[in-house]
Amino acid sequence: MSNKFRLSSGGEINRTERVSFKFNGKTFFGYKGDTLASALLANGVHLVGRSFKYHRPRGFLGSGSEEPNAIVQIIKDKARTEPNIRATEIEIFEGFESKSQNCWPSVNFDVGEINNFISPLLPAGFYYKTFMWPAKLWKTYEYFIRKSAGLGVSATVRDPDLYDHRYYHCDILIVGSGPAGLTAASIAVKSGKKVLLVDEKADHGGSLVGSDSELTKINDGTPKDWVNKTFSDLSKNKNIKILNRTSVAAYHNYNYLIMVQNLTDHLNEEEKKNKIRQRLWKVRAKKVILATGSIERTMVFDCNDRPGIMLSSAVRKYLNRYSVKCGNNVVVFANNDDAYETAISLHNKGIKIKAIIDIRENSDGDLVKKCNDLGLKILWKHAVVTTKGRKKINKVIVMKLSNNNNSVVGNEIKIDCDLLCISGGYTPAVHLFTQSGGKLLYNENKSYFYPGKNSLEQISIGSCTGIFNIKKIIDDAYTKVNEFLKTNIENDTLVSDMKSGGFENIWLIPSNKVPGKTKSFVDFQNDSTANDIKLALREGFKSIEHVKRYTTTGMATDQGKIANMHALGIISEHTKTKMGELGTTTFRPPYTPLTFGALVGRNVKKFFDITRRTPIHSWHEKNNAKFENVGQWKRAWYYPINNESMHDAVQRESKAARENVGILDASTLGKIDIQGSDASEFLNRVYTNAWSKLGIGKCRYGLMLNEDGMVYDDGVTTRLGENHYIMTTTTGGAATVMGKLEDYLQTEWPELKVFLTSVTDHFATVSLCGPHSKKILEKVVKNINFDDQNFPHMSFKEGVIDNIKCRVMRISFTGELSYEINIQANYGKAVWEKCMEAGKEFKITPYGTESMHLLRAEKGFVIVGQETDGTVTPIDLQMDWIVSKKKYDFIGKRSLYRSDTMKEGRKQMVGLLTEDPNEVLEEGAQIVAEVKKKPPMDMLGHVTSSYYSPNLKKSIALAVVKNGKNLNGKKLYVPMKNKIIKVTVSDSVFIDKEGKRLNA
Amino acid sequence: MFIINCPYCGERDHSEFSYGGEAHIVRPKQPTELSDDQWAEYLFMRKNVKGLQYERWNHAHGCRQWFNVARDTTNDKIHSVYKMGENPPK
Incomplete structure (x- = not known):
């Protein structure tokens, strides 16, 4: 195909670099610098897509990010195909391939066009109205509606491209490098401040890019000369960074802006390699200058959507920037003077202007005068009422407007044409201004919204404020920017002044058709x-x-x-x-739409979230551990041997921990070092039980509540010295507990002399559990007498392992004889391996979190977050013993006496035993007293933990049940999908109620 | 995304801080002597101001200090920042 709509000279394309590309399977060529739109137009292609609902043929309307019609599907591999890309923005390169959307089998012959002929059946709200009944069928409807919804298709496999994020701080950010933005930048760099100038387009110059070099003169040169000179002066300045192809996506409060820079979409595959595709900029600017320009309006009349109907400014840009004529026989439809520049520009390049249709009575502007001088035909007070041509416009019907513009009068005037340029005036691009919280004002005479007040350090300049005359734009920019930046830079830009005529607006052009028959x-x-x-x-x-x-x-x-x-x-x-x-x-x-890739940047796969590993992690990995995520931690879950199932592994581990000895990595437990002369008093206030009388070297279990009386966290705290404690928290609660304690210390009890330090990561914790644990400790740890009298349950000793100090606590989360070794984190793995070695003769077995959960359930110990859910008090847990009656106050105490927390019929924690000892309940299953044929049934509560106990050889469960404390021995039911399980309420301690094993 | 002027560290990005609700709600010194209604007033009732609100912030990913902020909830403009225990500026 030849570029038969390309003029032989002019434009700013690189004619020495031919680029071939494919569109809808056909090969075309364009030049380096072309957008897909300009290249297709040069080849005479106007039909690029089908409309969303009626599948009407559509072509190019605009030339930039405002384009509504010409959106295409980029064809690449499954990972890189991309829908809804504006043909007016994407730049072509060798091998570029794309196709039309929303058409089948092809854009030329589209079956969906039937919707256009049955359009009276498809009014607004069609789906809401039609598919409401019967409600049952919605799922069937939805399948088909979803299929026909949307335009392109998205990628189906992971995006392999690289995306980047960058933070940037600057003194002055200028958005838009049109005449106003470039002027602002020239002033700003002279102030010595750090400036950032961005534009969404590849070119700088904004509206000047498409302007006719003959009609406007700046400093006696063409607009392009001025843009080039200004830009090259700026580029040499060290104070400024200039980014093109960079669109500001969002403008948040405090001058925080998100921008997306497109780095490689215009490059060919070879050049793209190993480069970052897009960069998301997060910019904090002290001052922001919005020079976002304006968007030309279309006009709304019957059949205003055919291919070949384009915005006048776009036609001008294709002509002057890309040297492409969008048609040979042109009609212009306008309500302002700007369109006349397009007409003159086309005429001067030898393109036939058949007529200019203007809704105004007349205009005394300079451009209109010029058109008259050139002998162009102007029909004043006329309007295009409809157009003809199926896949491309071939005719416009024009009629005279009535005096009040409410109707059309007289005879239809038919004008053959292949291009209709529309200019309905300009709309200031105030999007970023309003995003930043600014309020808009309305100009009744000129029918546009423009920026009003904004409390941020920000101004709007140029045509986004409603000034459309180039001389006025530059003059106004000087005044406003000088005032904003407190500079005094002289305006040395001379712009040829052109008088422009008035503006008149009709939102909906009247028609001679029956109302309702127009589109x-x-x-x-x-x-x-x-x-x-x-x-x-x-x-x-x-x-x-x-x-x-x-x-x-x-x-x-x-x-x-x-x-x-x-x-x-x-x-x-x-x-x-x-x-x-x-x-x-x-x-x-x-x-403008942005990619998910740009939003997530590098935070994908293993960088999606932080992963915390214990110092012993590599041992677990080597020994085939399966891991579970606990917050950000990876914890060893169980250690299967020879393809053991999870169930089998957990049964084996749990049995070993009670019969011989088990070893658990407990390093993830939160650890807070508490020091200060008021440390005991502080613990008294944050825990429900009393702490003042805890002896040095002793450990105590504590329960922490929220102020509303609900259980918040638990753990063992050890008194290391007179004014020194170490608190352990749950793995998941470590950070929030620390935050909460700090909060109370700083805000409620600043008089307490207490200092908190998070030491979770400083210590590795190796927990040994089982009858042989003491023997291993004796082999591994020196300087401690492990006699029961000397080192009883719930106490602490300092010891030495190979000259390295360690803390040993005799505490138990399993009900078994158990010790915890805390040692400086980097020795954690060595100590673990030492214990494994020393434990060989006792058949030491590593166990994971699942076995830990099972073991503690056998003993009836709660896990905060499993038995509790933020609605459970210690009384509900039947742990009344841990709530001090003597203490005057602690966090949550008063709430335990609120009428609600004291009322009868609250749920309490109980044990459950199934009638069939082999039947293991499902955690979360509901419990009822009376089984009905079908729901609803009165639900008494639910199962919170459930296991098959290898040590008791039966199924055990913990549950919260309404009035559970009074139901011991009562038979209840757990209705499941296909069966009903009979259970008996029991005590929640299933093993060793007397606590003999702790001293075994 | 505002910028908060931490009284201990200076101006920092919003994302370094965590919000702590309405300020100047003092925990009663003698909770046991309060009626259920009085305790509920302390525990649950918040003003939810439209306009200038006094609120608590914590420089969670910084110095970990709590402090107070007077912020206009209609436009997120921060009028003042002051330390715990200090009275709101007039």
Whole structure:
């Protein structure tokens, strides 16, 4: 295919570098610097997609991020295919491949187009109205609706590309490098401050990129000369960093902005290799200058969506930047002077302007005068009422407007054409301004919203404030930026001044068709028409936010950049509400869609979250441990031998721990070092039991409550010295307990002299459990007399292992004779291995967290978070013994006497034994007193822990049951899906109630 | 994403801090002498202000110190930062 719509000279494409690419399977060529849109237009391709709902043929409307129609599917491998990419932004490279979306079998012949002919059956809210009944069938409907929803297809395998995050701090951030942004940057760099200038496009220059070099002069040169000179001056300055292809996605409070920089999407496969695809910038700026420009509006009339109907500024840009003519016989439809520049530019390049249709009475602007001088035909006070041409426009029908613009009069004027340039005026791009919390004001004469007040260190300049004249933009930028930055840089930019005429607006162009028979598109991407909006209003939707959702106007991937103003305008006219009072819909981040890859950056796979490993981790790995995640910790779960099942491994480990000796890595338990003259008093206040009388060298179990009386954490605390304790917490609770204790110390009891240090990571903890544990300790640890009299249960001694000091606590979480060795973390693995060696003769068995859970359940010890869930008091756990009656106060004490926590019928922790000793209950299973044929049944509580006990040779369970403390011996039921399990309420201590084994 | 001026460390990013709810709710010195209603008032009732709110913040990923912040909940503007035990600035 040849570039028959490419002019022989001009433009800023690199004509020496031909690039071939594929679109819908066909090979085309363009030049380096082309976007997919400009390259296809150069090849005469206008039809690029089918619309969302009616599958109408669609072409290019714009030339940038505002494009609603020309969105394509990038074809690559399964991991890199990408939907909804704007053809107007993506730059082509050798081998680039893409295709149309939402059409089958092809964009030229699309079966879905049938929706266009049955469109009266598909009004706004069609799905809500049609698929409500019968409710049962929704699942069937949904399958088909989902299939037809959405435009492209997403990747199906993991994205292999690299993404990066970067934090950046600067004094001044300038968003947009058009005439206003470049002017601001030139001033800002002279202030000596650190400046960041970003633009979403590959080119700098904004609106000047497409302007006609003959019509506007800056400093006696072309606009492009001025852009190049300004840009090259800036590039030489050390104070500024300039980023292109960088879109600001979000503008948060305190001048915190998220931007996405596209680094490689425009490069060919070879150049892309090993490069970061996109970088997410998190920018904190002291001051922000928004120069985000404006977006040209379309006009809303019947059949305004055909391929070949384009925004006038886009046609101008394709012509002057890419040297592409979008048609040969052109009609211009305008309500302002800007479109006349496009007409002159086209005319000067030898393209036939068939007519300029203008809704205004006249204009005295300089550009209009020029058009008159050139002899271009202008039809004042006329409007395009409809267009013809199925896959490309071939005709416009024009009629005269009535005096009040409410209707059209006279005869239809038919004009053949292959391109219709529309200019409905410009909408300031205020998206970032409103995201940052700014309030918009409405200009009634010029029909646009513009930035009002904002409390941040921020200004808006250029056309995003509603100034559209290039001379005024630059002059205004000088004034505002100098004031904002407190600089006094002289304005030496001379811009040829051009007088522009007035502006007139009609939100919905009248038609000579029967009302209801028109298809005047407001939102091109979501296929919502003016009639849809009117219908929503007739059906009683009043709020703009409701109308938007009901009709889906402005809810497509372009977020209504083009659609929103007309939607508001039509609502305002229909409801006779002023635009300023109606307000706008909320502009939410991101301004343009961004990839998940950019959002997650490097935080994928093993970097997704922090992993904490104990010092003994490598031993567990080597010995075939299976691990479970406990918070961020990896804990050894069980150690299967020879393909043992989890059940078998746990049964073997648990048995060994009671019969011989077991060894457990308990290093993950939270450890807080507590020192200070008020340490005892502090513990008195945070635990439910009394601490003052605990002797030095003794250990005590403590239960910690929230102020609401509910169990929060538990653990053993050891008194190391007069004013020195070491507290252990649950593995998962370590950080929050530390935080809570600090909170009370700093805010409620600042008078207490207590210092807390988290030492969780400083110590490795090796726990030995079982009748032979003492013998191993005696072999491994020196300087301790392990006699029961000298070293009884719940006490602590300091010992030595190979000259390294260690702390040994005789405490037990299993009910078995048990010791814990705490040693400086880096010796943890050596001590573990020493114990394994010393324990060989006693058949020492490593056991994991699952066996630990089983063993403690046999003994009826609770696990906070398993037996408790934030609604359980110590009384509910039947642990009344741990709640001091004598202490005046402790955290949560008062709440234990609230009417609610004292009331009868609360759930209490009990044991459960199944009738069939081999039947193991499911944790979480519900418990009832009376089985009914089907739910609902009165639920008394649920199973919290359940195991088959290898030591008792029967199934055991812990549960919380309503009024459980009075139900001992009572028969209850656990109804399961296919059976009913009979259980008996029992004591929660299943093994060794007398505590003999602790001293075995 | 605001910036909080920690009275001990200076200006730091929001993400270093954790929020601790309404400030100046003093834990009663003699809880046992309170009625259920009085205790519930302390335990559960919060003002949920629209406008200037006095609240607690903890520099959790920094100096771990608690302090108070006067923040306008309508625009997240922080009017002042002051230490625990100090009275809110007028």
